[in-house]
Amino acid sequence: MKSAAERTGASAKTLRWRYHCPACGADYAIEPGRYLCGPCSSRNGPGKPLEGVLECAFEGQPERGGIPLPVEHRYFPHIPVGHTPLWEPARLRNELGFPGLFLKDDTREPSGSFKDRASVLVAAFAREHGIGEIALASTGNAASSMACIGAAAGIKVKVFLPKSAPVAKRIQVLQYGADLVEIDGNYDLAFDTCVEYTTRTGVLSRNTALNPLTIEGKKTASYEIVHALDRLGQGRPDHVFVPTGDGVILAGIYRGFEDLLATGEIAAMPTLWAVQAEGSSGIARALATGVFESRPSATIADSISVDAPRNGPFALAKLRKHGGRAVTVGDAQILEAQLLASSRAGLFVEPSSAAALAGFLKVRAEIGRDEKVVVLLTGSGLKDVRGAARALGVEA
Numbered sequence: 138m139k140s141a142a143e144r145t146g147a148s149a150k151t152l153r154w155r156y157h158c159p160a161c162g163a164d165y166a167i168e169p170g171r172y173l174c175g176p177c178s179s180r181n182g183p184g185k186p187l188e189g190v191l192e193c194a195f196e197g198q199p200e201r202g203g204i205p206l207p208v209e210h211r212y213f214p215h216i217p218v219g220h221t222p223l224w225e226p227a228r229l230r231n232e233l234g235f236p237g238l239f240l241k242d243d244t245r246e247p248s249g250s251f252k253d254r255a256s257v258l259v260a261a262f263a264r265e266h267g268i269g270e271i272a273l274a275s276t277g278n279a280a281s282s283m284a285c286i287g288a289a290a291g292i293k294v295k296v297f298l299p300k301s302a303p304v305a306k307r308i309q310v311l312q313y314g315a316d317l318v319e320i321d322g323n324y325d326l327a328f329d330t331c332v333e334y335t336t337r338t339g340v341l342s343r344n345t346a347l348n349p350l351t352i353e354g355k356k357t358a359s360y361e362i363v364h365a366l367d368r369l370g371q372g373r374p375d376h377v378f379v380p381t382g383d384g385v386i387l388a389g390i391y392r393g394f395e396d397l398l399a400t401g402e403i404a405a406m407p408t409l410w411a412v413q414a415e416g417s418s419g420i421a422r423a424l425a426t427g428v429f430e431s432r433p434s435a436t437i438a439d440s441i442s443v444d445a446p447r448n449g450p451f452a453l454a455k456l457r458k459h460g461g462r463a464v465t466v467g468d469a470q471i472l473e474a475q476l477l478a479s480s481r482a483g484l485f486v487e488p489s490s491a492a493a494l495a496g497f498l499k500v501r502a503e504i505g506r507d508e509k510v511v512v513l514l515t516g517s518g519l520k521d522v523r524g525a526a527r528a529l530g531v532e533a
């Protein structure tokens with residue numbers, strides 16, 4: 138199996154990379170200690186979506202068929218991230234009447250979630266710069282992911298995790314040997330506590346959105362989707378359903394398709410659907426109203442449960458620019474979709490990922506039967522068996 142590193146080719150060397158602020162147009166060097174755009178982030182505060190989130194940009198022509206990333210492949214740790222399968226779920230297709238339905242299965246990442254795509258790039262960056270410690274806040278998956286990749290890379294990892302995180306995610310963190318700081322509060326408090334720690338100590342932050350590499354690492358999935366459909370002779374994706382909490386996966390998927398559009402590998406941007414839980418719908422609400430207002434989140438889908446979507450403004454700008462859509466789903470719909478994926482496709486996903494499928498089910502009347510639809514399934518069902526047990530009405 139090819140690792141993410143092998144797929145990047147020589148692009149980090151031959152392309153000229155920089156951080157770019159999409160809000161004001163400022164450019165910065167990609168270097169340790171640089172996170173947000175200075176002027177654009179001056180009004181940021183605890184518990185608020187981040188302004189001034191940077192993105193990676195490059196000049197030069199990337200290799201066709203490769204994935205341009207800002208760190209050279211020799212720095213990538215040896216752990217097989219990415220290259221996950223694109224399922225063609227025959228029974229589900231028949232039942233729903235959508236022959237062009239595909240499931241992108243990121244339950245198969247080393248730590249069991251999509252987060253590994255970001256963690257491996259951050260770890261490669263740390264190795265490039267001789268950095269020995271990475272810290273982050275997480276609802277669970279980013280923590281278990283960074284701990285996993287850190288173990289393979291030989292990098293110390295410190296995680297700030299709410300006490301309410303599902304037990305499997307917490308045990309993963311400890312198994313991989315990371316330092317665990319349990320937070321008596323929610324993810325938003327964990328995030329702010331971690332930012333205080335990394336600012337004080339200078340430790341590399343893998344906080345989602347804050348570190349632009351967390352966005353860039355996630356774009357690899359867009360390339361894989363396009364390349365896999367190509368191999369199947371299926372043309373281009375028309376719709377991609379993305380489970381959305383902070384909006385970093387959504388931004389990363391956009392980054393990938395933007396690259397592919399720029400290099401001519403796709404002719405048009407697919408419609409991206411930000412799927413949120415009804416109880417944690419900051420981005421969907423802002424797309425409708427234009428403003429972010431923080432609300433206490435409440436949903437069974439812990440990985441997309443955030444009060445203030447940290448990458449909200451960036452994700453919203455991308456949705457607006459590309460005509461993206463948002464859809465919200467209730468916990469009952471999420472649990473129904475989870476059971477559907479398990480029992481009809483044989484793919485057991487965690488509730489956040491089931492939300493993406495539930496989003497598709499909710500809006501499918503708006504989608505043509507001949508269109509190519511990709512649902513991004515971001516985390517394994519084994520991550521939270523208690524939630525899954527609820528769907529069945531049994532004890533766990």
Ligand SMILES: *Cc1c(COP(=O)(O)O)cnc(C)c1O
Nearest residue numbers: 278382383384385386440515516
């Ligand atoms: C983190 C996560 C998400 C949501 O990603 P955001 O970048 O916060 O929008 C969705 N699914 C899983 C499994 C995750 O771990």
